[in-house]
Amino acid sequence: MNRDDFVMGISGDAGEGVVVTGDLMTQVGARANFQISSTQTFPAEVRGGQSYVQIRFGVDNVFNPGDRLDVLVAFNDLAYHQYKGTATSEAILIIDGDPEKTDKAARFADWPGGPIYVVPLSKIAQEQIGEKRAKNMVALGAITGLLGFPAKHGDELVRRQFRHKGEKVIEGNATAFAAGYEYARLHVQKRDGLIVPEIPGEGHLVMSGNDAIALGALYAGCRFFSGYPITPASEIMQLLADELPLVGGTMYQAEDEIASLAATLGASFSGVRAMTATSGPGLSLMAELIGLSGMAEIPVVIVDVQRGGPSTGLPTKTEQSDLLMSIYGGHGEFPRVVMAPISIRDCFNVMRRAFEIAEIYQVPVIVLSEQGLGHRRATLPRTLLEQTPIAEVARPLKSWPSGYLRFEFTDSGISPRALPGDPGGMHMVTGLEHWDHGGPSHEPANRVEMVQKRFRKLRNLDRKYGGVFAFKGDGILQRLHATTDDEAGRLSSVEEAFRGEVGIIGWGATAGVVREAVARAERRGISASAIFPRMILPHNDLTIRPFIEGHKRILVVEENFTGQYARFLAHHYHFQPTLLNKYDGLPFTPDQVLRKIEEVANYV
Amino acid sequence: MSSHTELDPQAAAEAGVAPLTAKDYKGRIKPIWCPGCGDYGVLNSLMNALAHLQIAPDNLAVVSGIGCSSRLPGFVKSYGFHGVHGRALPVALGVKLGNPRLTVVVAGGDGDGLSIGAGHFPHVVRRNIDITYLMLDNRIYGLTKGQTSPTTPRGIWTKTAPHGVFEYPMNPAGLALSYGASFVARGYSSQLKQLQQLIVDGIRHRGFSMIQVLSPCVTFGKGCGFDTLAEQVKEVPDTHNRQDSRAAYMLATDPDTMYTGILYEDDRPELVEVLQQHGGTRGREIDETGPRIDVERLIGRFS
Numbered sequence: 091m092n093r094d095d096f097v098m099g100i101s102g103d104a105g106e107g108v109v110v111t112g113d114l115m116t117q118v119g120a121r122a123n124f125q126i127s128s129t130q131t132f133p134a135e136v137r138g139g140q141s142y143v144q145i146r147f148g149v150d151n152v153f154n155p156g157d158r159l160d161v162l163v164a165f166n167d168l169a170y171h172q173y174k175g176t177a178t179s180e181a182i183l184i185i186d187g188d189p190e191k192t193d194k195a196a197r198f199a200d201w202p203g204g205p206i207y208v209v210p211l212s213k214i215a216q217e218q219i220g221e222k223r224a225k226n227m228v229a230l231g232a233i234t235g236l237l238g239f240p241a242k243h244g245d246e247l248v249r250r251q252f253r254h255k256g257e258k259v260i261e262g263n264a265t266a267f268a269a270g271y272e273y274a275r276l277h278v279q280k281r282d283g284l285i286v287p288e289i290p291g292e293g294h295l296v297m298s299g300n301d302a303i304a305l306g307a308l309y310a311g312c313r314f315f316s317g318y319p320i321t322p323a324s325e326i327m328q329l330l331a332d333e334l335p336l337v338g339g340t341m342y343q344a345e346d347e348i349a350s351l352a353a354t355l356g357a358s359f360s361g362v363r364a365m366t367a368t369s370g371p372g373l374s375l376m377a378e379l380i381g382l383s384g385m386a387e388i389p390v391v392i393v394d395v396q397r398g399g400p401s402t403g404l405p406t407k408t409e410q411s412d413l414l415m416s417i418y419g420g421h422g423e424f425p426r427v428v429m430a431p432i433s434i435r436d437c438f439n440v441m442r443r444a445f446e447i448a449e450i451y452q453v454p455v456i457v458l459s460e461q462g463l464g465h466r467r468a469t470l471p472r473t474l475l476e477q478t479p480i481a482e483v484a485r486p487l488k489s490w491p492s493g494y495l496r497f498e499f500t501d502s503g504i505s506p507r508a509l510p511g512d513p514g515g516m517h518m519v520t521g522l523e524h525w526d527h528g529g530p531s532h533e534p535a536n537r538v539e540m541v542q543k544r545f546r547k548l549r550n551l552d553r554k555y556g557g558v559f560a561f562k563g564d565g566i567l568q569r570l571h572a573t574t575d576d577e578a579g580r581l582s583s584v585e586e587a588f589r590g591e592v593g594i595i596g597w598g599a600t601a602g603v604v605r606e607a608v609a610r611a612e613r614r615g616i617s618a619s620a621i622f623p624r625m626i627l628p629h630n631d632l633t634i635r636p637f638i639e640g641h642k643r644i645l646v647v648e649e650n651f652t653g654q655y656a657r658f659l660a661h662h663y664h665f666q667p668t669l670l671n672k673y674d675g676l677p678f679t680p681d682q683v684l685r686k687i688e689e690v691a692n693y694v
Numbered sequence: 695m696s697s698h699t700e701l702d703p704q705a706a707a708e709a710g711v712a713p714l715t716a717k718d719y720k721g722r723i724k725p726i727w728c729p730g731c732g733d734y735g736v737l738n739s740l741m742n743a744l745a746h747l748q749i750a751p752d753n754l755a756v757v758s759g760i761g762c763s764s765r766l767p768g769f770v771k772s773y774g775f776h777g778v779h780g781r782a783l784p785v786a787l788g789v790k791l792g793n794p795r796l797t798v799v800v801a802g803g804d805g806d807g808l809s810i811g812a813g814h815f816p817h818v819v820r821r822n823i824d825i826t827y828l829m830l831d832n833r834i835y836g837l838t839k840g841q842t843s844p845t846t847p848r849g850i851w852t853k854t855a856p857h858g859v860f861e862y863p864m865n866p867a868g869l870a871l872s873y874g875a876s877f878v879a880r881g882y883s884s885q886l887k888q889l890q891q892l893i894v895d896g897i898r899h900r901g902f903s904m905i906q907v908l909s910p911c912v913t914f915g916k917g918c919g920f921d922t923l924a925e926q927v928k929e930v931p932d933t934h935n936r937q938d939s940r941a942a943y944m945l946a947t948d949p950d951t952m953y954t955g956i957l958y959e960d961d962r963p964e965l966v967e968v969l970q971q972h973g974g975t976r977g978r979e980i981d982e983t984g985p986r987i988d989v990e991r992l993i994g995r996f997s
Contacts, residue, residue: 314792340974345814353788356785356790359775362793379777475992476989510753518773520775520776521776521777528774529723
């Protein structure tokens with residue numbers, strides 16, 4: 091077993107505290123300076139059904155939560171049976187039970203892995219604090235002890251976790267943790283080689299994709315958020331509800347998604363950087379107002395944490411099926427930008443760009459995350475928060491000369507924007523077609539000029555912002571970007587990632603898995619590389635065309651049924667890429683992508 | 695400060711600046727309403743009210759949805775927001791939260807506010823945010839040329855009710871009262887003086903103010919009960935206690951008489967003030983001296 095890169099699964103009934111155990115385990119690892127990627131699945135209901143958390147611990151290069159389990163922690167036998175199939179042949183099993191009375195050979199006859207540790211989790215919880223429910227904290231202690239993580243992090247984190255629940259609950263859970271830890275150290279005879287290494291450092295941050303989006307927005311100067319609760323996006327709103335008032339901002343929970351975007355546009359009109367976040371059903375409701383943002387040239391950032399659709403679909407599962415709605419959805423034609431962060435770190439970074447583009451170009455910017463990214467957690471360096479510059483948010487009053495025209499025709503298509511309160515800048519914005527001063531107009535020549543003016547704003551946007559993340563077999567991430575024909579030529583002739591047998595194009599959260607699959611393919615002698623454009627619309631032909639032309643076969647990896655990005659690319663390039671699609675609600679694993687790469691490579 | 699900003703006439707006079715008159719609020723666009731439309735009366739009353747309050751046009755936001763009456767922002771010199779159908783109230787709320795110094799006036803019709811936008815009305819009411827909502831009630835869809843609206847009286851013929859309107863009409867002022875608005879009034883577009891005063895009082899009210907304005911449609915409103923309006927309209931009796939919401943509701947829903955005047959008003963916490971007490975909602979005024987992101991605390995929260 092590789093102690094520098096291992097995967098742990100924790101499973102149990104929903105309501106047994108699996109998720110909190112996973113969260114704390116992730117933080118224990120982060121404080122021990124592991125790089126971590128963790129993911130959770132839970133049923134749509136609060137209780138009932140199975141909960142599951144998967145955590146990958148690595149010394150470096152952890153891009154996804156992995157596939158095969160090296161450690162399975164099962165809170166009951168049902169949980170064991172559900173996840174035993176993903177265990178490696180050396181995997182450790184930690185399971186609740188009485189070690190004296192358990193006939194391991196009979197109970198775990200179908201266990202494909204290695205050592206089995208039957209630990210009396212419920213019994214210890216009952217004996218120590220009279221609460222069987224605390225068995226998850228006993229389990230946390232037992233895992234910590236068995237794997238050799240320092241106990242002090244766990245103790246601190248458990249106390250912090252329950253800090254609002256009163257002294258009795260705090261002490262009870264801390265006691266349960268300590269008892270589990272002690273049991274593992276004193277009563278379990280260790281029969282595996284998995285002792286975690288000591289990694290120097292001051293500990294990492296742990297964030298979910300939703301956390302990172304909220305913090306990224308905060309750093310980008312967002313000071314207004316309006317939203318409506320929806321899984322899996324609500325955590326963005328919840329975090330901003332805490333944080334925005336502390337920096338003079340506002341979080342407003344609206345009565346529905348239509349009102350959310352309406353209020354967001356109102357606040358943006360007033361001159362505050364404003365956003366909303368939702369999931370597919372909410373984005374559907376917002377369609378009309380997204381058009382208003384485009385028509386009235388009011389900047390806005392809209393985050394869609396996608397989930398399985400259509401209709402109510404799979405609220406707690408992941409999918410990438412809102413792409414074409416984001417690109418084409420809504421009536422009429424207006425300029426817009428669609429971006430897709432590729433990782434949790436990128437969730438933080440993309441928000442800066444999204445707000446910058448929305449504000450400069452006065453367009454709606456849709457940011458496509460997904461459940462698998464929003465609810466996934468990863469470690470990030472402290473420097474992300476320490477060193478990222480915080481955007482200026484002050485908007486001093488500005489006087490405007492007489493004759494000010496809000497929608498003045500300019501070469502760039504971008505018109506100067508007076509904000510309410512500014513002396514002399516009075517004007518009206520409207521969703522009607524309008525004159526340069528804002529008043530309604532049906533006049534044909536003006537209509538033509540206005541449509542062209544609005545679309546002119548996008549003219550160089552793809553060149554300015556349309557870089558791609560590229561991965562070659564070495565697993566190293568490059569950011570490549572052609573802004574001229576010469577640079578496009580250089581990509582073709584110089585960049586290794588732009589040549590090879592199999593070229594993968596994906597978008598969004600699948601990057602972490604594809605990155606590892608490409609590296610594994612390389613180790614098997616297959617030349618594969620991948621690109622992930624962060625800005626999907628406008629489409630950066632200069633960067634993407636050389637990649638397509640440089641590969642024998644293009645594979646488009648997407649979590650949807652119809653191949654939405656593949657269709658979009660086919661529409662541009664009149665070719666038929668090979669598709670790898672998944673729409674079962676679960677993210678890809680590196681193995682699944684690797685198998686497809688091998689299949690395509692053999693065909694090549 | 696969350697309420698509107700009135701200019702000080704004395705200071706203006708000393709500085710040699712003439713006080714604002716109703717004409718100073720004339721927008722760039724000439725009204726396109728039909729001759730005789732009640733909305734002209736509302737527009738004039740609004741301009742007179744603004745002049746009375748000396749609200750600077752650059753500190754005024756006029757927000758609307760879609761419909762005949764929603765064209766109003768273009769006719770008033772201000773920062774205007776003519777949005778999409780039914781969403782005027784949440785837009786206006788965002789405008790106010792984005793810059794609490796602005797005076798925010800919303801204009802919209804009975805269809806905009808009680809049909810497509812009906813879901814927003816109670817929620818903006820219960821936030822008690824300091825904006826003034828003029829619901830110009832013409833009891834018909836005028837812009838689309840004569841279909842049934844939520845306030846069309848029973849029995850009359852419209853283009854979408856060829857056998858007569860079957861549904862019971864909604865009562866805008868009654869609804870505002872039942873939703874718990876902190877200021878509810880009713881005016882009539884032909885009673886300019888009273889309407890002007892109602893708008894002044896509504897804007898001055900610290901919290902959400904709703905004014906239902908009976909504003910007949912001269913083109914499609916025939917048969918909508920406006921022909922007898924002059925006889926029906928009566929001022930709220932002097933004896934009425936404006937803090938008595940039940941009495942207000944009885945007046946608002948009286949089957950025979952359209953009572954005009956202030957039906958209800960009370961004094962209670964206003965949304966922006968409450969948000970500002972917690973440090974938030976500083977609008978575009980956030981500046982160098984304002985609160986900064988506490989990086990150390992965030993690092994603690996996420997490690």
